[in-house]
Amino acid sequence: MFRTHTCGELRLSNSGQQTTLSGWVQRTRKMGGMTFVDIRDRYGITQLVFNQDVNANLWEQANRLGREYVIQVTGTVAERSSKNVNMETGDVEILVSQLQVLNESLTPPFTIEENTDGGDDIRMKYRYLDLRRTNVRENLELRHRITFETRRYLDQMNFLEVETPILIGSTPEGARDFVVPSRMNPGEFYALPQSPQLFKQLLMVSGFDRYFQIAKCFRDEDLRADRQPEFTQIDCEMSFVDQEDVLNLFEGMMKHLFKFVKDIDFAEAFPRMTWHEAMRLYGSDKPDIRFGMEFVELKKEVSGHDFVVFDSVPYVAGICATGCAAYTRKQLDELTDFVKKPQIGAKGLVYIRCEADGTFKSSVDKFYSNNDLKIIAAKFNAKQGDLILILAGAKIKTQKALCELRLEVGARLGLRDKNIFKPLWVIDFPLFEWDEETQRYYATHHPFTSPNLDDVPLLDSNPGDVRATAYDMVINGVELGGGSIRIHDSKLQNRMFELLGFTPEKAQAQFGFLMSAFKYGAPPHGGLAFGLDRLVSLFAGLDTIRDCMAFPKNNSGRDIMIDAPSVIDQSQLDELNLVVNIKPAK
């Protein structure tokens, strides 16, 4: 037996007991004839004591231990003279009588501490050492707890977890598929699923009623900072439900997770906001409502004052930064530089300071009298000491820029506390998005999303105004999940395909088996999917999903620890009837 206790469980009440521990050497301190060794495992750290006077031989062995050696010790639990209140085991230490080195260790290339000296690349190459760090391990413990509680809740709600296949067929629509050549079917390829969407809808046709799966999904995209080629969804679908049923059930799931994982109770219902309202007030379909600072539209108020910047654009709007009137020139310049960054793209920033004496000071004093500014300030309910920030331009672009500015100011004001969680349902998404380039409508979600049945008459006359029965769960400005009620009526589905520019042949080629299935009694159904990686990173207070995955890939889709992908043997290629033909980059 390698241990009687873990390194995290001994307490004062164990004093006098014999114990055997196994773990890693966190650090050693030699103080005269006493050597202290911290032994670490997943459960904690315990202090070991070696006394030269008691056993000189053992003490010498202890002095030779290196960082990250794997050791096994036996000894007696004793009360510490100087207790460490920061450690759960800090009241005790082990007077060691036996020591065995189970394995030696090279010196790790970075320190195994919460604040390590290792950079990103070296930590990824030695991910197995990085995972020893308490904070990284805790993220994965949190991930386990979240998936476990998700399953517990959904099981209670009569959901069945069903595994859908990973080797499926390729659908050219949407993001790129990863494909898998089939040796047994020469020249043919499987694809890895971007989501189990079609299969979960088939399971509804099969009468499974309530399905979920914590499912690996794959997208061969050029990876932005926070994307991974493989990611995990909590994928759910229900039959005989309307939007209200779905929202209630998954609001319940999120409350369950907050309660059992974070010990946070949400007594109230999550607020709901239409997509139009979210865009109008926050310029975003995933508003961070931990703080207010809603947009105020000013086009009417600012027009006709010979200020060509405001007169020449369709959209002028601003936000009010509480208590920021005292911002320095430098701070205002920083904000101006921020909105002028290429990825934000505003031309400039107009400010109005609401001074302590009731007057106003703005960057556009030339065009607006103090009374004009007072009228504007009144629209914000601005008080003395507040700062109004205004952007102008094309509507959607400016809304997006103002959204970024709002988040930036909110962050500067400390209004985006990672320990505060503000959930929100965003509903009534538009069913279609118009694409200028290809001059056609695309499905905002996917082609199976049902229109709001009240809006069906608009499908022909004004498709852009049709609301989808689609919904997103947003927490703290992060879109955690979304879904929709699906179309179960073949006629309506065919009409959707038509509007989306699918010929019947193309629709048949891509979704034929689903459309065939729907002919055999498809129930009304709907569902949603949560991004597990984002959910864990939100709960962990992380800015990236990478540190809540055990073995993430880098921005080139590469696992640098195992050096994958890599070239394969010619014999493998031959068996797959494939020739690699690398074309020079254009």
Added chain:
Amino acid sequence: MFRTHTCGELRLSNSGQQTTLSGWVQRTRKMGGMTFVDIRDRYGITQLVFNQDVNANLWEQANRLGREYVIQVTGTVAERSSKNVNMETGDVEILVSQLQVLNESLTPPFTIEENTDGGDDIRMKYRYLDLRRTNVRENLELRHRITFETRRYLDQMNFLEVETPILIGSTPEGARDFVVPSRMNPGEFYALPQSPQLFKQLLMVSGFDRYFQIAKCFRDEDLRADRQPEFTQIDCEMSFVDQEDVLNLFEGMMKHLFKFVKDIDFAEAFPRMTWHEAMRLYGSDKPDIRFGMEFVELKKEVSGHDFVVFDSVPYVAGICATGCAAYTRKQLDELTDFVKKPQIGAKGLVYIRCEADGTFKSSVDKFYSNNDLKIIAAKFNAKQGDLILILAGAKIKTQKALCELRLEVGARLGLRDKNIFKPLWVIDFPLFEWDEETQRYYATHHPFTSPNLDDVPLLDSNPGDVRATAYDMVINGVELGGGSIRIHDSKLQNRMFELLGFTPEKAQAQFGFLMSAFKYGAPPHGGLAFGLDRLVSLFAGLDTIRDCMAFPKNNSGRDIMIDAPSVIDQSQLDELNLVVNIKPAK
């Protein structure tokens, strides 16, 4: 709201209540002015009543309902005059006042009944309809229950579920990998994991202590009857454990599953048997111990009687079929034909009847006196009325044939009851297997399996005799899972690679990152993996894993429902820098 109740929950106590149900039309029966419709959902079936006298219009609508139409009805729960004790809802029926057809259905290509008229191929093509059949759905409900209880047990035991990547690197050893071309890394390929073996060992190096994952695994093999290209493992690993710890913990898991899924209590410890014993007594490393009929070796007893068949071979052994002395000539011929089948490969079958009068009648009376036969029968403890069946030949081949014969006779005698479960640990597997063709040793399990430390001195002198610390859990002759204690000592690992014929370069190329990781303090560790598909099929009493998977593939690795794999667009191939070049079959 689509329903107030499911189709499985109404009871006599609901009589008089108003209810709304949604589901599929299982069948309709018109009896004069009364029409009875069975409405079905995942939870059960409820009888609906439409009475011409009460509402002729509604009654006519009901008469037009087809099989598998999706309907919603509202009505009053009423006590049935003739109750159906075979249905949980059989005490009641619904007097329907409102009927809405939610969706129509074409006539399904086979009946949605437990005993369907659909053949395998048509059921696979319309798998979404096949899944509506109660027995198929129940297999998947069982699968859900098993995975849920597996997680519950392992969570209680402090295991963390960690997702390891699906896109990894290819390792040429072992079965064939499925590979995935990387667009971002031209000419390079990911591989899909055959198991998370290397990653779970890395997690032990990372100090995760107790890991599990219900993990999808992939093998590009030519598919035998009961193989699938993607399958699911319950994959587990623990640190600071020896074999005894692992066996106890996973015996606990299996007992937990039997208790909470099948309501079967196993009070006793599971028996253990060495691999040598299993081979000697049952000719198999996965013996079915629901019945005895152990092998008895007879070489000594049968030699020297001028029977050249027995004299010329190294191995003669038999089994005793209780009470089968009365087998007819035809039955004995059937058994002879059975053992002579090419896949079994025996040359013939010798029998000895232990007659009721105490004499013996055998197919080799010419060579053996009644007394000779009596001595043989005594070795079997055969009683009057028993039948002894004997095979002879090369040892291993004959053991395998006799194993098959034993299972066949056991089945004929009804000794292989699917409702009786007999678990067994098989331990002390040989570390190496000798391959005649390539004239070298292969790892019986994998190259990381630790030898029994007592046998290390034999590594050089007699590798074939070295026992592995490897173990299999076998239930009813099915190998449900297996694993081993791993080597954590780099020196021993290098010696293993050497014995297995890996050059240091080849070992480095294939397992370099694991070997590097082991230099940084690898703890003693071990684990095992269970085949989830087999576990579910065992619990379900199925002969194949196919019906406990939602969307299995056929023997060509093809999903005939979605028609995958398939050809992909030229543009996809171009992006992947691949050319398909199908060589004519040789």
